[in-house]
Amino acid sequence: MKGFLGVDVGSVSTNLVVLDERGNVVSLIYRRTQGQPINAVKEGMKEIQADLPGDIEIIGVGTTGSARYLSGVMVGADIVKNEITAHAVAATHVVPQVRTVLEIGGQDSKIILLRDGIVIDFAMNTVCAAGTGSFLDHQSTRLGIPIEEFGSYALQADVSCQIAGRCSVFAESDMVHKQQMGYRMEDIIYGLCQALVRNYLNNLAKGKELLTPIVFQGGVAANAGMKKAFEEALQTEIVIPKHHHVMGAIGAALLARGTVRDGKTNFKGFEIASIDYQTRSFHCKGCENNCEIVRIQVSGKTLACWGGRCGKWEVATAEEAELLLQTSI
Amino acid sequence: MYFRSAWGCNLALSATIGIPQALLYYKYFPLWEGFLKGLGAEVVSSNITTKGVVNTGTSVAENELCLPVKIFFGHLIELKDKVDALFVPRVISVEQDTYTCPKFLALPDLARAIDVKLPKILDPTFNTRLGKRRFYNSIFEFGKLFTDSKYKTWRAWQSGLAAQKAYQQKLLMGIPPFEAIHGGIEEVSLTGDLRIGIAGHPYNVHDPYINLNLTKKLKKWGAQVVTEEMISPKTLEHEANKLPKRLFWSYEREVVGAAFHWLQTRSVDGIIYILSFACGQDSLIQVLLETEAKKHEGIPFMSLVIDEHSGEAGLITRVEAFIDMLRWRSLS
Numbered sequence: 001m002k003g004f005l006g007v008d009v010g011s012v013s014t015n016l017v018v019l020d021e022r023g024n025v026v027s028l029i030y031r032r033t034q035g036q037p038i039n040a041v042k043e044g045m046k047e048i049q050a051d052l053p054g055d056i057e058i059i060g061v062g063t064t065g066s067a068r069y070l071s072g073v074m075v076g077a078d079i080v081k082n083e084i085t086a087h088a089v090a091a092t093h094v095v096p097q098v099r100t101v102l103e104i105g106g107q108d109s110k111i112i113l114l115r116d117g118i119v120i121d122f123a124m125n126t127v128c129a130a131g132t133g134s135f136l137d138h139q140s141t142r143l144g145i146p147i148e149e150f151g152s153y154a155l156q157a158d159v160s161c162q163i164a165g166r167c168s169v170f171a172e173s174d175m176v177h178k179q180q181m182g183y184r185m186e187d188i189i190y191g192l193c194q195a196l197v198r199n200y201l202n203n204l205a206k207g208k209e210l211l212t213p214i215v216f217q218g219g220v221a222a223n224a225g226m227k228k229a230f231e232e233a234l235q236t237e238i239v240i241p242k243h244h245h246v247m248g249a250i251g252a253a254l255l256a257r258g259t260v261r262d263g264k265t266n267f268k269g270f271e272i273a274s275i276d277y278q279t280r281s282f283h284c285k286g287c288e289n290n291c292e293i294v295r296i297q298v299s300g301k302t303l304a305c306w307g308g309r310c311g312k313w314e315v316a317t318a319e320e321a322e323l324l325l326q327t328s329i
Numbered sequence: 330m331y332f333r334s335a336w337g338c339n340l341a342l343s344a345t346i347g348i349p350q351a352l353l354y355y356k357y358f359p360l361w362e363g364f365l366k367g368l369g370a371e372v373v374s375s376n377i378t379t380k381g382v383v384n385t386g387t388s389v390a391e392n393e394l395c396l397p398v399k400i401f402f403g404h405l406i407e408l409k410d411k412v413d414a415l416f417v418p419r420v421i422s423v424e425q426d427t428y429t430c431p432k433f434l435a436l437p438d439l440a441r442a443i444d445v446k447l448p449k450i451l452d453p454t455f456n457t458r459l460g461k462r463r464f465y466n467s468i469f470e471f472g473k474l475f476t477d478s479k480y481k482t483w484r485a486w487q488s489g490l491a492a493q494k495a496y497q498q499k500l501l502m503g504i505p506p507f508e509a510i511h512g513g514i515e516e517v518s519l520t521g522d523l524r525i526g527i528a529g530h531p532y533n534v535h536d537p538y539i540n541l542n543l544t545k546k547l548k549k550w551g552a553q554v555v556t557e558e559m560i561s562p563k564t565l566e567h568e569a570n571k572l573p574k575r576l577f578w579s580y581e582r583e584v585v586g587a588a589f590h591w592l593q594t595r596s597v598d599g600i601i602y603i604l605s606f607a608c609g610q611d612s613l614i615q616v617l618l619e620t621e622a623k624k625h626e627g628i629p630f631m632s633l634v635i636d637e638h639s640g641e642a643g644l645i646t647r648v649e650a651f652i653d654m655l656r657w658r659s660l661s
Contacts, residue, residue, distance in 0.1 A: 030436065066642060084650035119654040121629060124647060238447075288379040309542050309641075311549065 004060045006253030009067035012106025014040035016048045017249040027051045029092045037067040044274045049270040060260035061267045062252035073304045076268035077258045079259040088112045088119045091215045099211040104134040104220035109202040131196035133219045135168045154225020159191035165195025193225035216226030217241045217247040285326045345371040347412035349404030355506045367485025368475040374403040378538035389443045395607040397532045398467035414449040421456035427579040500558035521553040526591040529603035558589035581610045592625040597653045599629045606636035609630035
């Protein structure tokens with residue numbers, strides 16, 4: 001059996017997906033990045049290998065997410081793509097007629113508008129991460145309610161309680177205040193969902209035409225309270241794909257399927273899970289900017305470097321990187 | 330011959346005068362250099378913006394100023410020990426019935442207010458609102474610092490204008506300002522399957538530090554880049570006049586004119602607008618451009634807001650996605 005691997009390493013979660021040649025999900029892994037992307041990818045590779053049928057042959061790999069370059073070097077990606085494109089590709093695969101994608105992840109949120117299967121506009125949160133998964137996570141810890149149950153709490157709200165959602169710090173102050181006033185937890189949690197939806201629509205959807213079908217994906221889509229709040233605000237039904245939490249990885253796998261020709265993949269195999277990767281950073285002395293450059297190594301040998309404003313470190317081969325290292329430090 | 334009392338200097342005629350490579354440098358450096366050289370001065374410009382320049386600039390500047398002005402201060406400080414005087418003209422107006430940004434009007438005062446000892450600041454006033462005669466009077470007044478001869482000042486100004494004309498010709502051909510000033514590129518061949526218009530103030534569009542190397546990145550990803558300098562002033566004027574009310578800021582009129590021209594002629598696949606976070610004019614222009622872009626289906630428009638806290642990761646993700654979007658369209 002042949003398959004395509006998609007790896008999405010984000011700020012909060014690291015997701016791996018294997019699709020069959022027709023694009024159906026064969027296996028998926030969703031785990032926390034916990035600030036250690038290398039470890040998360042290695043563990044993820046181990047887990048997904050154990051879960052896959054023995055006769056699987058990976059014939060293409062794609063990576064996405066904020067650690068897409070790092071994970072791309074580790075697994076030997078055939079394609080490294082930004083998460084906006086990956087999410088759009090995955091959404092059109094699952095709901096071909098989709099015209100609006102709402103995506104809320106760990107630390108960023110996006111809106112993507114499509115017409116006839118083509119992205120025509122998008123936006124990503126810029127200066128503020130209020131309303132993303134990290135904040136919900138933080139609140140669930142503070143309130144002592146597991147994040148998985150957040151949604152069901154929200155659905156039990158009788159009245160919604162107005163929470164100031166402009167800034168996550170102030171939102172928290174406001175929630176504390178509402179708790180101290182004696183509001184029910186359910187009402188506060190639903191109020192929070194509404195505040196996050198308001199914040200999202202004001203920040204990202206401002207001036208955009210949100211046409212149906214609307215697909216809501218990303219880790220936060222698991223929260224039924226958020227879905228209800230979106231449906232209320234937009235006055236329409238919202239579709240949540242079955243694998244909403246790993247759509248980025250699905251997109252990366254689909255992009256790999258579109259890229260790899262003649263079965264020539266760069267995939268390094270699941271064995272990379274046992275390789276000891278080290279990352280180092282140093283200041284490039286090439287010019288006065290003294291940019292911080294990251295170097296990923298395996299037993300003293302440089303695999304790749306990146307970072308820096310001029311782009312000279314993003315060279316194609318490890319040999320070129322070694323050469324640059326000799327001249328620029 | 331010595332500088333006269335108006336500026337309180339007593340520097341020799343062969344004084345070295347510094348021009349910071351920031352803000353209006355990208356518009357007028359050849360004019361200013363030609364003028365000052367014609368008057369007998371040596372001209373030195375600062376080097377391209379680096380992290381050090383940004384750090385010194387932001388550390389001395391008032392917090393509410395925009396990043397380009399903060400960077401301007403960084404360049405002033407970089408020049409301070411290399412020159413006898415700094416050239417910071419007060420550019421009030423460059424065409425009839427318009428103004429420039431309020432920060433340009435106050436630039437010499439802002440520069441004097443920073444907490445670093447700077448050499449003398451020479452701040453001739455350039456103001457065309459009051460008519461040609463008043464404009465030239467201020468040029469002659471400035472010339473008196475160097476010479477008693479009005480004729481010599483006139484000649485110096487004319488040689489500046491000639492240099493400026495040659496510079497603008499080069500820009501029109503698509504040579505970027507840095508290369509147009511310092512040489513290096515004589516001819517531009519635009520290659521790439523996509524054509525992207527970069528709108529914005531020249532000091533944002535052409536300073537690779539401010540825009541996180543956007544132009545180079547776009548070229549690396551196979552896109553051609555066009556900017557407002559490649560459009561004739563007449564066309565810019567004509568397009569900007571399509572707004573129901575005449576914009577009274579000159580440089581912003583050019584930004585609007587360029588974007589409107591690209592939209593009207595459909596000569597680009599997409600437009601990226603670079604704006605400064607703290608810029609008042611930019612925040613208004615952004616809405617005008619977004620509204621106009623919506624009327625021209627099929628030409629995506631994206632704004633990138635930049636300040637000293639801008640992270641490269643977010644910018645790259647957006648620009649990559651923008652390029653993907655344009656390619657995706659052209660495939661279908």
